[in-house]
Amino acid sequence: MSTPQPPTPQAAPEWQAAPGSPYPTYTSPIPVVRAHLGHALASEWTKIKSVRSTLWTLGVFVLLVVGIGLLAGLVVANSSSDLAGESALSLGFFGLLLGSMCVITLGVLTTASEYGTGMVRTTMTACPSRSRVLAAKAIVFFLMAFVVTLVSATLVAMLHVAMLEDNGAVDPTGAEWLKATVGVSLYIALLGLLSLAVGSVIRHSAGAITIMIGVLLAPLVIALFMFSESLKEVQEALFEYSIPNQLSIFYANSLSESGPSGWDPLWIVLGVTAVVLAGAFALLQKRDV
Incomplete structure (x- = not known):
């Protein structure tokens, strides 16, 4: 008894070559779609949500902002402190100051970590447009940092x-609510975006994080030890433009009586971030990966 033979597969259809094709006997049946920014955004979102550093840094950020904020509120609520004339929103400053270091760290890792692992070569092979890759990283990170900060600060x-x-x-006004939620969230997200740009320029995680922690804390610490009268103006400038002071302005409890006020800190960090990010784009085009 003969064994039944499998059916003979049909021959592949003869695909007609596209005009001017170097392969005159074949044209792929798979539709070719021109890559665009949306594809890069999807790729970067997949990467940033799948690595453990994102979960850990954002988890610690929420824990610091909400935990320290809740602790500060409980201490004041259970004490004899009188907040007459002050806004209840001002206590949110402490948690966000510490939590900002988590956003800085994640911003650096979003770009610099790929250079440490060599993953950047795969990324640039998949998307040869380097500016599109950096733009996608910046957009995805900024939106994620803004949303997480906004939810935490509002809570x-x-x-x-x-x-x-x-x-x-006193009950906060609408303007105070806006600054203490949306305003401070934009500031923290831009600070993280600045860290992302520095990570792209430095291409070394530890070095870029060290630089950003120095930018965050060094001006205020240096100003505290300037006792000479001849350095009074320098000391005041360091106080006024230090990140902790600019962050406190969103809660109307500035460490300095002069200097930036209102929404000034947001425009300052926006300008600095734009300059550094433009430098990161320019260097990315010139340097080898």
Whole structure:
């Protein structure tokens, strides 16, 4: 008894060559789609949400912002402190100051870590347009940092208003709510974006993080030890333009009586970030990966 033979596969169709094709006997049946920024955004979102550093840094960020904010509110609410004339939102400053270091770290890792692992070669092979890759990283990171900060800051603000209503704190105005939630979230997200640009320029995670932590803390620490009268103006400038002071302005409790006010800190960090990011784009085009 003969064994049944499998059916003979049909011959592949003869695909007609496209005009001017170097392969005159074959044209791929798979539709070719021109790559665009949307593809790069999808790729960067997949990468940033799948690495453990994102989960850990953002988790610690939320823990610091909400945990320290809640602790500060409980301490003031259970004490005899009188907040007459002050906004309940001002206590959110402490958690965000510490939490900003997490956003800085994640911003650096978003770009610099790929140079450490060599993954950047794969990324640039998949998307030869280097500017598109950096733009996608910047957009995805900025939106993620902004949303996480906004949710955390808004939650802390709502808790403080509810907890401190018996301590004489005044109800925040609409402008104060806007600055203490949307304004400070934009500032933190831009600070992280600045870190991302520095990571792209330095291409070394530890070095870029060290630089950004220095930018965050060094001006204020240096100013604290300037006792000479001849350095008074320098000391005041370091106080006024230090990141902790600019961050406190969003809560109307500036460390300095002069210097930036209102929305000035947001425009300052926006300008600095734009300059450094433009430099990162320019260097990315000139240097080898």
